Amino acid sequence: MSVEDLQHVDYLENQVVGMDSFIHRIDSAEVIYQPRRKRAKLIGRYLMGDLLGEGSYGKVKEMLDSETLCRRAVKILKKKKLRRIPNGEANVKKEIQLLQRLRHKNVIQLVDVLYNEEKQKIYPFSELYTNMLRLILTEMLDSVPEKKFPVYQAHGYFCQLLDGLEYLHSQGIVHKDIKPGNLLLTTDGALKISDLGVAEALEPFAVDDTCRTSQGSPAFQPPEIANGLDTFSGFKVDIWSAGVTLYNITTSLYPFEGDNIYKLFENIGRGEYSIPAGCGPLLSSLLRGMLEYDPAKRFSIQHIRQHNWVRKRHPATEPPVPMPPSADRRDPWRSMTVVPYLEHLHGYREVDEEEEEDEDELFFGENDVMYPQDFTPAGRLQEDRLEPNGHQGRLSAGLALRSLCVNGTDGESDMENLSACRTRQRSERLSSSSSNPSRKGVSTYSRIRRLSACKQQ
Numbered sequence: 001m002s003v004e005d006l007q008h009v010d011y012l013e014n015q016v017v018g019m020d021s022f023i024h025r026i027d028s029a030e031v032i033y034q035p036r037r038k039r040a041k042l043i044g045r046y047l048m049g050d051l052l053g054e055g056s057y058g059k060v061k062e063m064l065d066s067e068t069l070c071r072r073a074v075k076i077l078k079k080k081k082l083r084r085i086p087n088g089e090a091n092v093k094k095e096i097q098l099l100q101r102l103r104h105k106n107v108i109q110l111v112d113v114l115y116n117e118e119k120q121k122i123y124p125f126s127e128l129y130t131n132m133l134r135l136i137l138t139e140m141l142d143s144v145p146e147k148k149f150p151v152y153q154a155h156g157y158f159c160q161l162l163d164g165l166e167y168l169h170s171q172g173i174v175h176k177d178i179k180p181g182n183l184l185l186t187t188d189g190a191l192k193i194s195d196l197g198v199a200e201a202l203e204p205f206a207v208d209d210t211c212r213t214s215q216g217s218p219a220f221q222p223p224e225i226a227n228g229l230d231t232f233s234g235f236k237v238d239i240w241s242a243g244v245t246l247y248n249i250t251t252s253l254y255p256f257e258g259d260n261i262y263k264l265f266e267n268i269g270r271g272e273y274s275i276p277a278g279c280g281p282l283l284s285s286l287l288r289g290m291l292e293y294d295p296a297k298r299f300s301i302q303h304i305r306q307h308n309w310v311r312k313r314h315p316a317t318e319p320p321v322p323m324p325p326s327a328d329r330r331d332p333w334r335s336m337t338v339v340p341y342l343e344h345l346h347g348y349r350e351v352d353e354e355e356e357e358d359e360d361e362l363f364f365g366e367n368d369v370m371y372p373q374d375f376t377p378a379g380r381l382q383e384d385r386l387e388p389n390g391h392q393g394r395l396s397a398g399l400a401l402r403s404l405c406v407n408g409t410d411g412e413s414d415m416e417n418l419s420a421c422r423t424r425q426r427s428e429r430l431s432s433s434s435s436n437p438s439r440k441g442v443s444t445y446s447r448i449r450r451l452s453a454c455k456q457q
Contacts, residue, residue: 040345043123044114046072047345050337057081057088057197063125064338071336072111073128079120087215091197096124098173098196106164108184108194126194141180143324147252151283152314153321154249157183159310160191161245165238166301168193172202174209174234177216178241180248185323200234209234218261219254220244223293226268236295239304243290250283251276255291282309 041048049062052073058081063072082088099110114123141147149157161183168175176198184192198215211234214225222240224232247255255273258264271293275284286309292298304310325332 038340038344040341043074046074046125047338047341049341056085057092062128062337064336071128072125074123074125077122077124079122092122095196095199098199098201102171104164104167106160106191106193107167108192139324140321141249141252144321149249149321150316150318151250152316154246155314156189157191157249158246161193161242162301162304164191164193165242169235169238169301172204174200174202174211175238176200176214176234177220178238178245179217179220180245202234211237216241218264219256221268222295223269223271224295226265233295236298239290239298239300243287246290247287250279282312286310
């Protein structure tokens with residue numbers, strides 16, 4: 001190694017030593033994380049909320065209609081991404097066209113469609129009622145150890161699936177992708193069929209329901225598709241998929257499985273499966289009729305409606321599977337996520353420390369009752385606010401002065417003491433808010449006028 005190289009190494013060592021003098025390692029617990037402030041974003045007349053979910057085509061977010069104040073859901077679709085998906089852009093256009101003509105209580109309803117040519121985005125808005133949840137059945141099944149619904153609960157969902165499927169077939173539409181992941185629920189238990197991206201609309205004067213293409217989920221495909229037939233009955237494909245869905249939500253299993261898609265299609269093509277003994281004779285009979293290998297012998301919707309398991313009223317022998325709370329906010333009611341954006345849109349902001357000198361703040365007192373800081377309920381004694389060490393707390397001086405006012409002493413000395421106390425309270429309030437950021441959030445929650453000493457009396 002040359003002399004120049006040694007000098008260069010010494011220079012680097014000196015630099016490293018110099019850096020250690022001003023770079024200090026800190027513990028991660030000492031890092032204070034402040035979440036990014038939510039800023040309002042409008043798309044047309046709709047105010048954007050938080051993310052509800054994400055699929056293969058795009059993200060789904062909650063929206064608020066600024067004219068009707070109705071909650072909506074929007075699927076943000078980028079044309080650039082759709083072009084990378086086989087038939088992606090064509091499927092989206094087809095789904096929009098189909099949903100615009102459908103109106104049924106068990107089929108998701110399209111409300112509006114907006115296009116942004118500059119950003120190359122499509123915004124289809126669907127219904128999201130006050131009690132609507134962007135919740136798929138699979139989330140509920142994952143929330144319980146058994147991974148299945150009680151029989152009476154599965155029966156209610158299945159009957160609604162039949163109603164929606166019958167309506168689609170009456171409109172000449174084959175869904176082709178019926179599965180739990182494409183079924184939405186409301187808090188009152190209403191089921192909605194969604195995701196018509198791979199659906200097919202039959203010709204108005206078609207002789208039958210013959211179809212030639214299928215793009216549905218592999219585990220829910222019938223044997224005629226697994227065996228590669230050129231043509232097949234579209235309605236019987238939906239019956240098979242509904243049968244696999246019923247099998248899944250009542251047993252937590254699938255009738256056909258495989259290590260890969262080739263093994264899966266091989267098992268489906270043979271049509272050999274077993275039904276757990278716990279299903280009972282009625283449900284087993286219905287599943288065998290819906291999962292019939294021969295499409296000609298497979299149950300139709302009319303046969304299913306006449307089946308004894310569908311017509312039977314199943315007793316509620318165990319509690320239903322509840323809807324799990326939202327994963328990000330742990331909210332069991334799935335409340336509206338647009339509120340923080342509304343606050344930003346209408347000028348809501350946190351109060352600075354300088355503003356706190358002239359504004360009252362609220363605090364949570366006993367029994368979580370909020371009072372303005374300069375107000376004391378009648379009969380409250382000063383000793384109630386003593387700290388465990390015997391010293392008066394932050395509110396003790398204020399309570400002492402208020403007790404003077406309540407007792408009727410409103411002399412000139414009292415007013416001087418009142419002024420000095422308020423000055424002391426301001427300084428204490430500023431130091432408390434700087435050390436405890438949660439108090440600053442409480443102060444911005446409401447504004448209550450300061451009550452004078454005479455008004456308190």
